[in-house]
Amino acid sequence: MEYAHIRLIHITCAVISVSLFTLRGVWQWRGVDWRRWRWLRVVPHVNDTVLLSAAVALALMSHQYPVAQSWLSAKVLALLLYIGLGGVALSPRASRVTQRAGFAAALICVSYILWVARTRSPVLGLL
Secondary structure: OOHHHHHHHHHHHHHHHHHHHHHHHHHHHHOOOHHHOHHHHHHHHHHHHHHHHHHHHHHHHHOOOOOOOHHHHHHHHHHHHHHHHHHHHOOOOOOHHHHHHHHHHHHHHHHHHHHHHHHOOOOOOOO
16 A cells, blocks of 8 residues: 555544544533443544554654654654543543543644644744
8 A cells, every 4th residue: 555545544544533532522521421322432442543553554664763753752652641631531430620621631632743743843833
């Protein structure tokens, strides 16, 4: 498969991932029990697996690796933070305040990841 096709898969999966996270987060915020729908518990994991597989394929094809490229390292670290904060945001055991703070912080992480992906700079134009 060509680089451009894998990149398109990666971008499409990223849009789907953020959309599904936002949907679940908003429903969590409104008190909707989104966990009752099996597809909302399964599809995000399948999609994220494809997303990360495409990311690894792109890194291997372009010879750009997180340790060697600071912008890619920043994306990976922000992704790990996003996953952790997303877990807090969607946790049924967390308080409403904690869920909402986690949701907002996770969306900030997503914004940072998108910025870094677009600019290939981890410093947000600060330097």
